[in-house]
Amino acid sequence: MSRLRLAGLIAGALAVLTLAVLFTLGLRINTGSDMPDLAALKAPAADHDVEIIRDAWGVPHVYGARDRDVAFGLAYAQSEDDWATLQEVVVATRGDLARHKGMDAAVTDYLVHLFRIWPTLDTEYDALPAYIREIAESYAAGVNLWAAENPGQVWDGVLPMTGRDVIAGFMFKTPFFYGLDKTFKELFAETRAKEISLGPDNAFMWTDKPTYPIGSNGFAVAPSRSTDGHTRLLVNSHQPYTGPVAWYEARLKSEEGLDITGGVFPGAPVILHGHNQHLGWANTVNKPDLADVYVLEVSPDNANQYRLDGAWRDMDVSTATIRVKLFGPFEWHAEREVKFSDHGPVLETEHGTYAVRYAGMGETRQLVQYHALNRATSLEEWLEAMRLLALPSINYIYADKAGNIAYVYNGQMPVRPEGWDWHQYLPGDRSDLIWQEYHDFEDIPKLINPASGFVINANNTPFEATAEADDLRPEDFPPHMGIETQMTNRGLRALELMRADDAISDEEFLAYKFDKTYSQDSxxxxxxxxxxxxxxxxxxxxxxxxxxxxxxxxxxxxxxxxxxxxxxxxxxxxxxxxxxxxxxxxxxxxxxxxxxxxxxxxxxxxxxxxxxxxxxxxxxxxxxxxxxxxxxxxxxxxxxxxxxxxxxxDTMIYVADWAPDGTLRTRSIHQFGSATLDEDSPHYADQALLYADQKFRTIPLDRSALEAEATRTYRPGRDG
The missing domain is CATH 1.10.1400.10 (Aminohydrolase, alpha-helical knob region)
Incomplete structure (x- = not known):
C-alpha cells in the first residue's frame, strides 16, 4: 500500500485525475450514520435558564442566570441565523470537511491531523477550568437543541456537537490569522502554491486566489484629546461579509456579571471584540514572525528517523484517514501518515523534509482568555487577562470609562537564541534551536495611556501608533521577535488625521473612520x-x-x-x-x-x-x-x-463613547443584518442602507428600552 505524500495530497485536492495516486483505501459507499436521539439532544435545555430578546434590527440580546446559560442562548440564536456556516465550522475542525465538500477540502482535513488538534484535546481538555468546559458544553447544547428541532438541515454525522468542538475551533483557526498557512504554502511552492480560504464560497479550502484580505482599524481617544472630555473607541474589523469569519452581532448579559455587546464568529461562545459597560477593545490583525521552518536530515535507513544532536531520533508517526465525497453515496478513503518531530509537524516534499514550529501549537486556553476579557471591569483586570497570552497573535486597541487607553501588539512571541536569521530555514539537527518559551507579556510592544491621548492601528507596524514623541522604538525590541515594520494607507491616513488634530470631536472621530483618501505616501x-x-x-x-x-x-x-x-x-x-x-x-x-x-x-x-x-x-x-x-x-x-x-x-462597526461621568453610549452598524442566510427575513438586508450611508443605530442597553422595540422574545427549550 503506497504512502501519500503531502505534495500529492495538495495536488490531488485540486485535480480528480490524481485520485488513483492519492487514495489508497479505494472506493467506499457512504451509508450514512444514524441521527442521534433527538430527545437526548434536547434534554440539556432543561438545565439552562435563558431568554432571547430580538431588538428592532433582529439582533439577539441574550439574558441568562449564568454565563453558561448565555452561551447556550447565543448558540441557539446563531444557529437560527447562520446554521449552514456553523455546521461547516464544526466539521472543518474535526477534519471531516472533505466528506461533505469533496476533494478541495482534503488538504484542510489533513492539516487538522497534522496540527494534532484532537490528540491534544484528548489530553488537555479536562485540564481546562471547569467553568470554561461548562461554557463550551453549554454552547454545544444550544447548537444541538436547534439542530434537533430542525434535523432536515443537518449534515450527516454533525451531531452531537460537544464542548471539545468549541475548543477545537479556536485551536485550528487562530494560527491562520497571522498567516501560518503561508508557511505551508511556501514549502510546497513547486507543487502548486495554495493558502487557506476563509471566504464564504470556499471556506477552509485551499485557494490560489484569495478574495479579500483580513484587516481592521482600531482607534482610541482619551479625554485629554477629545473636545468634550469623552473617551471613544472604534471597533472596526475588516472581514468577509459572509462565511466562517464574518461577524455576528450579539449582546450577552448574565446575573454572574457578564454584560457585553460585540461580535462573534460561528462557534464562539463569548464576544471576541466589542465592549461591556466598563471597557472595550478592538482587534486588528498583526503578523509578527511566529513560525519557524527546520530542515531535517532523515536517516537513509529509516524514513521515520531524523538526526538531532548527533543521534537518530524516532518521529512520532500516526495514520490519518480522510474521507472524500465523490458523487451520490460514493466516497474515497485516503490514508496518510502524520509525522511529528521534537520541533513540530513534519512535511515531506520533493525538495526536502521539514518540520514547522509555530505560535499556538498545542494551545487550548483561547476561551479562557476571551472569557476573562469579557468579564474584565477595569484596566488592571483587562491587562491581567491579556497576561494569559493564550492567543497567538492579534493587536488590541483598548479604552475604558475611566479614560484609559492602550495599544497592545499581542502575540505568543518565541524566545529564540540570538545570532540566527529566523526569517530563514534553520538546521533541524540542533535541539538548542527548538525554542520552548514565549516572551512574557511585559516584553511585548504596548502603549498604555500615552501623553498624546490617542492610539491607532490599521494593520501597520506597532512603531507608528500615536504621536511621534510617544511612539515605541524598534531598537527596544530584539530582532528575533520579527515585529512588522510596514505601513498601510489606513495607518498613514489615521496618523495624518489624528496627529494634526489636538482636540477631536465626536463628528471628527466618525469622519476619520470613514475617511476615503489615499495618502500621498501610499x-x-x-x-x-x-x-x-x-x-x-x-x-x-x-x-x-x-x-x-x-x-x-x-x-x-x-x-x-x-x-x-x-x-x-x-x-x-x-x-x-x-x-x-x-x-x-x-x-x-x-x-x-x-x-x-x-x-x-x-x-x-x-x-x-x-x-x-x-x-x-x-x-x-x-x-x-x-x-x-x-x-x-x-x-x-x-x-x-x-x-x-x-x-x-468594513463589517460590524462599533463606536463606544464614555462621557466624563461614565455614561456609555454605543453605536453600531452591520453591512447586512442579523439574518445571515434567510432571504425572507426582514433582517436579511435591513442595515444595508445605513451601512452605505455611513449611519449608525444606537444599541438599547437598558432593558426597558429594549423591550419597547423588541420584535421577538423567547426562551429556547422552554417555549412551547
Missing part, C-alpha cells in the same frame, strides 16, 4: 506618479487617461468621477504586492482599466459609486470607499455588468 499615489511619467504620445485613449488621473484628488467618494480609473488600475498591482505574488505590469493594468470603463460605460468619468456596489438580495447600493482605505471596501473580479460587488471590508 502605494496607489506612487503608481499614479508612475503612470503620469509615461510617454503615451499618439495614443489618444491613454493620453486622456493620464489627464484624468492628473485631476484625481485621491478620494474614493462614491460621487468622485476620477476614482474608478485609479482604483481599477491600481488594485491588481497593490493586491499582488500584499499577497507577495508576481506583480502585473502597472502600465498594462492601466490599459485594462481604461478598456473596462470604455467597454461598459463608454467613458472614463464614471462616478465611483456607479462601479462600486453593495448588493444583498434586492438591495443594490452605491458605495464609497475602497481597498486599504479607512472606509474599507474590497471587491475583486467585476461582474458581467462591469461593476464590482463588495465582498469584504
Amino acid at each position: 502605494e496607489l499615489a506612487a503608481l499614479i506618479r508612475l503612470w503620469l511619467e509615461q510617454d503615451f504620445s499618439g495614443d489618444e485613449r491613454m493620453e486622456a487617461a493620464q489627464a484624468h488621473l492628473a485631476a484625481f484628488d485621491m478620494s474614493a467618494d462614491k460621487d468622485d468621477t476620477h476614482a474608478a480609473l485609479a482604483l481599477l488600475a491600481g488594485e491588481p498591482v497593490v493586491w499582488a504586492r500584499m499577497q507577495g505574488e508576481p506583480e502585473p505590469d502597472p502600465v498594462q493594468s492601466l490599459r485594462e482599466a481604461v478598456a473596462h470603463l470604455t467597454t461598459h460605460w463608454g467613458r472614463l468619468d464614471v462616478p465611483w459609486g456607479e462601479v462600486n456596489r453593495l448588493r444583498r438580495g434586492d438591495v443594490d447600493l452605491a458605495l464609497g470607499g475602497g481597498p486599504d482605505l479607512l472606509r474599507a471596501v474590497y471587491a475583486r473580479d467585476p461582474k458581467p455588468d462591469g461593476r464590482l460587488v463588495a465582498q469584504g471590508g
